Amino acid sequence: MTWQTQRLPGDHPPARSGKIGVMLVNLGTPDGPDPDSVRRYLKQFLSDRRVVEIPPIVWQIILRGIILNTRPQKSSKAYSKIWTERGSPLADITARQAEAMAKTFVARFGETVVVEYAMRYGKPSIESRLTALMAEGCDRILIAPMYPQYCAATTATVFDEVARVLGQMRWQPALRFVPPYHDDPGYIGALAEDLTRQVRGLSFKPEVMLLSFHGMPQQTLEKGDPYYCHCMKTARLLREALEVRPEFSGVRFETTFQSRFGPAAWLEPSTDATLIAEGGKGTKRLVVAAPGFAADCVETMEELALEGRDEFIEAGGEDYAVLDCLNTSGDGLVMIETMLRRELSGWI
Template identity: 65%
Template sequence: MTWQPQTLPHDHPPVRSGGVGVLLVNLGTPEAPDPESVKRYLAEFLSDKRVVEIPTLLWQPILRGLILTTRPKKSAAAYAKVWTEAGSPLAVITRQQAEAMQARMGAGTDGGVRVDWAMRYGAPSIPDRLDAMMAAGCERVLLAPLYPQYSGATTATVVDKASDALKAMRWQPSLRTLPPYHDDPAYIDALALDIGRQIDALAFEPELLLLSFHGMPERTLHLGDPYHCHCQKTARLLGAKLNRPDLRLRTTFQSRFGRAKWLEPATDTTLEEEAHAGTKRIAIAAPGFSADCLETLEELAMEGKEQFLEAGGEDFAALSCLNTSAAGLDMLETILRRELSGWI
């Protein structure tokens, strides 16, 4: 008897292999700025045990009975203020970042890389995009959570979701994860360049640059989460790189939720304190966000401005995130190519 190679059925699609992919991942967004869409999004987001570290039996009745019956309407109104014709700002910008990286990395050429994007909560989902990448022949995938500062509630839950997806795959890709880049020179340089450019373009000279990071419950710090330390280090390195002795810097934390004690000082409280203390001109930046979203466009640029002006401030500017700026895309390409080393 002689060995015969196996052949696939005629209706079986050709098997692709040998490719390299990058999956950019950001937090997530509702599919539309309406209460039903927001409710679905919040149900998924707030059911993540890394996001809300309260025992399920205690938390789910609160979530289902109170939060999901009251918060979606309010949040939908906030989303409606920033929604674009192309959709949610976070999804639009993340897609544009992926498209820009695709153009720079040249899929289909020798050494080319397929670049895709996903949302941790909502669509497109991580499992769906990993399936698509495998179908396209990507046997090696760099999972790239777009969170400069590591937190269990952000970076780790992206890895969790990707791991869950791998469990369902018979043929798994090899996976690498982009490390946090809070102190990466490429990131600090990009922030300093882009923030400096925006400050120079303002019609006023700010006295204070407020660096607002997303908040976390204070207990996460005591449990060993490095997020607070990463934020503080980013702020320190950024201040040194900006090198503007006449510009005062402060680091704050935004988006408090619930009754637990959160990282301080709080952004909203600080804005009012500064105005009451006589500060008249403020610029605010959000270095922890890789793309503008509800928290920057509505919470900071709209609510923050209103708080500051009503408390006695005169000039307020919310600076854009790195988004698809030249500095931001150069930085993203630099760190992705470094982590792809040996694969391309």
């Protein structure tokens, strides 16, 4: 009898070693704005038991029988409105964040540090990037989930996937993970500086500023997930940093949650209902910031900037603006570099 051994990533040592890898990870995006690409993406995303906690035997019937037959058409229209020549804005911005960090680290440390990016769902996958980093000679790797606020449906899924990939490897790298940074002074400071700059450039002075975070089912809070508390702390610290600045004098701050999906109770108040209510009660000038997103995406560029504008204006509002996420702004890149260098302490 001849025994054959399956070759898995990490079975054999890389030709080189001694380098340090850094991998920025964001949620993910379809390969294209067409319904088929969106369907493939949603199937992977919504099949994650961290994302949807309904028992699989029930959820898969709903997912395959209803959602994947209806939602891709609607979502593809939203993606089509924001798609660029460089593809998905989320993937493009995350790639440019990684490119900026790569240039910075090469300038400071030479070829010792290799920076990559990955998407938790879609491409480039965590598995492909981890394998590439090891092939490059990285035996120490820092994983940076680009989610300021911890949530099991986002941050924990990165841990899960990294563990799954490493479970196939005989020779595993040493790993570190960047912790949630919802209350990091560098993050709050970067947000405050960048948002102040953007508000200063508006043609109107806002009466109200919404701090809109991605929504989650209410049960996540009831089960002990810290996400809601992290969002509220970010909102409080950011409000305290902004309200002392002349650009925000007299501005009323509200914290809301967007992107509700399905019939279950979600975190409140909802962003769309708040926009309609503000317009209805006489608010004329309103801005929205999304401090839960490290990069602009369909939720900010389509849901907030386009759908949100229509909701507010139709309800009686007049001036409306959605401010950019930190993206590749100077303040944002300094914040990412500072955070990475802190977590790399002792390795570099």
